[in-house]
Amino acid sequence: MSPRPIPPGRDRRAVRHPGPAGAARVQEQRRVVVVGGGIAGIAAATVLVERGVQVTLVEAQDQLGGRVRAWPLEGDRTMSRGFHAFFRQYYTLRSLLRRADPTLAHLVPVPDYPLRRGDGLTDSFAVLPPSPPANLATFVVRSPTFPLSGLASVHLPSAIELINVSYPESHERYDGESAEAFLDRLRFPEGARHLALEVFARSFFAHPDDFGAGELVGMFHAYFTGSSEGLLFDVPDDDYDTVLWEPLHRYLLARGADVRTGTRVQDLGAPGEEGAPWQVRLGAGETLDADAVVLATDPRTTRALAGELSAAGPDQQDWHRRLAAGHNAPPFVVLRLWLDGLVEAGREAFLGTSGFDLLDNVTVLERFEAGAARWSDEHGGSVVELHAYAVDPSRDPSLAADGGSGERGVDIAAVRERLLRSLHEVYPETAALAVRHEELLVEDDCGLVGTGPWRDRPTVSTPYPGLVLAGDGVRVDWPVALMERAAVTGVLAANELLGGWGAQGEDVWTVPLQGILRPGRYRSR
Template sequence: MKRPARPGRDRRAVHHPGPSGAERLTGEAKVVVVGGGIAGLSAATILAERGVRVTLVEASPRLGGRVAAWPLEDGRTMSRGFHAFFRQYYNLRAVLGRPDPDLARLIPIRDYPLQRPDGMRDSFNNIPRTPPFSVMGFVARSPSFTLASLAKVDVPAALELLRVRFPDTYSHYDGESAAAFLDRLRFPADARDLALEVFARSFFADPNDFAAGELVAMFHTYFMGSAEGLLFDVPDDDYDTALWQPLGHYLARLGVEVRTGVRVSTIGPAGARTDHGELIEADAVVLATDPRAARSLVAGIGDPSGPMDAFTRRVAETVNAPPFAVVRLWLDALVAPQRPAFLGTSGYGALDNVSVLERFEAGAAAWSRTHGGSVVELHAYACDPDVLGNEGSTDRLVQHLTSELHRVFPETAHMGTLHSEVLVQDDCTLITPSPWNDRPGVETPASWLVLAGDWVRSDYPVALMERAATTGILAANALLQRWGVQGEGLWTVPTRGLLAR
């Protein structure tokens, strides 16, 4: 079989063939996909392309899950926060490429600096993309590294980053938190703040509660094991307009029944039942919800058999990350032109990044031209309860994040706010230092049920949106293999580090 063309520039990228079989389903099979986020959309795409009758059910009014966007007044939009579409997201980009083969709706961000209040700033622009020159170039240019601080680095621990082997690396760090690994690494404090903890928190977690294996995998995936580099793309408009509406139309053309605003209350061998008592009959279920909803649905299966009982306990032991917050401000003046479109921050309280949306979103740019102001988004990944304030009120949160914005972009202190939107959610997953192999995987003891989502274990070095897409494809492949149908091949960054034996 001819090896498929590489999806990026990394010559060491690895192709993982899907199951072999017939090109399309010869009989009839029905699948209900519960969850219309990236994982569910990916599973539905692969299944429908092979002739499976798919019903996709999403509780919210729109597709996209945790990368959703929705309209407001006056043409404005709101979302659940900034997401970076890295070039390493081979499988997600393949799904997005179904309605947009050239990925024309994704545009590059030139740079995304990381900044501290003392003025120290790291940049990923103009750094070589191919390991190990990427690491050498970053260290040489970064003010976070000095000869004195580099001398203190624990060399054996640092070499672990170059000796990864997946999936073994995930379980190698069982019981160790990301913070404990950083302590053992003895990286310079400045580098830890700017280059390490910022990325750890992008998993919506405090480094003390986050798995070291995930952190090590992240460094391999984004920096030390991939030649795609650390720059990324973003949609040229809000997520719904640029990504999910086109993909929804593509699924409809394949015959997928997309049902939004419908909540599933129970799942079983006969399919899924909605809150209104309707049974959506199916031969199999792809459970692709957020972890809290998945725990509830799995707990309701009610199968006391040994394998299912152990599986139910594994799902029940998954946990959610602390709440995250998104504050979007429509200001009455423009931020300074030298401000980057996206800025990561460390040391600014709960504020983790600032986005200037008119720099890349068409809708925000149109509003900016009409009103002469900037659309600025503030994102806090893992909020402290003291910052959130009283339940039901977001005043303290908005005041805190806005005051930090004034420190980051001082000119905004003199601007008025024409509109503001606030979102606080706690439906993201927390990947703790608990044993990796105890986490639920795609396949389950029930032949009719498979799992998908960024909370689901995958042996590949993938994370966040790419893990959601990858597990969605793997879930579809698992069902297709049972029906003798050819599955979808996957691509990942190299599964071994540069120094792995």
């Protein structure tokens, strides 16, 4: 009898999802083009190249990392697309990072990430035990935003849903219901609603009434009520490119992958007859032939590239319908400031906020990023990042661009002013500090997990032989989200191809699929 696999984290009840069985390496030469060099694309390319597949990874930007990309600026400064939390539930992402950093030495713990409301009430997660149900009970007892008197107003059946989930059924249970509607019937006290739930919903770059309740409940299970990994997380000790993606870039090159950054894919050509290759046409006019394609781009690009494929039958026509039904979330904004003085020493390295206008969090980067710390030491100032998750001019017309300083329909000057005003309210000492440098980024390439039918969302598999999808906008029937969903879908995309070629795939681990009230919660799969 083979020994029981050892879970990858502290949660002894994590669930293993075995990859396909087969030979250690592909037995015939196989060529795969992976389109998109974000987490999903890197994960797919890594699993494939380790099993002898000839991989070409094509990324439009000059660096890998996708929405977790970082790039250099003048004066030894860097910029990124915003702060990301590397939770300890991210088993697949962490496994990927271990390829280049076996002990994860470049991930450092954040001791706490308080969530503060505009009225001053603040919740801390550092004091919570990591495992359910003790974490939930302690939160209710200790949270200033959840007075015990508020328990009487909570709708008990809705609250029980948070600890009585079962996947994948729990995804479909909420078809047609928004996170806002679920929060309304849950009837948590207002403070707890904002800090414990709504802030998480906005981390998906969406307003709660556009965001699916099933995704919210799944996230609550994955991070809080269903996992013993706890709510605290780690962050890289330098910019993402330096310590995460460039080392993985080198790892892929060392194993024979062809990694092409700064290269755009123009379109895809599906095989016209049995045995013909896929054709991936690049913007420079070159065409790459492949046995298979992993499409791991942002949702809009995926819809554009796959949408041009001809639909020969009902299955392909239905798939195109489901693919075209996807939508992107509203724009998000990242404002990074290099100040001429220091934020007070007692301030949190990372603070989530609610009720401070557009501001969703504040990060003091020199507290953990080596490059920001060097700049701070040399110039005597702090490097502060402000994030606005869902800047939606359709909801707030004052944010709409007037043609003068707009980007993606957003009035940049107005957003900047409002974010700075909120920063000065949250950390008052910053009002007296001058801005020596600044970078403001507006992007709108995140997929929206809406209220439509869960089963209608595209999956890794497609009706086109040799074409698979990956990315955090792709449906997975397990409770995974954000960066972890990107990594998981990348592995699953590689596994689907490897299984068809008789090669061994890679196991995936997740938090338990059953809530704490469910019998058989820890049954292995």
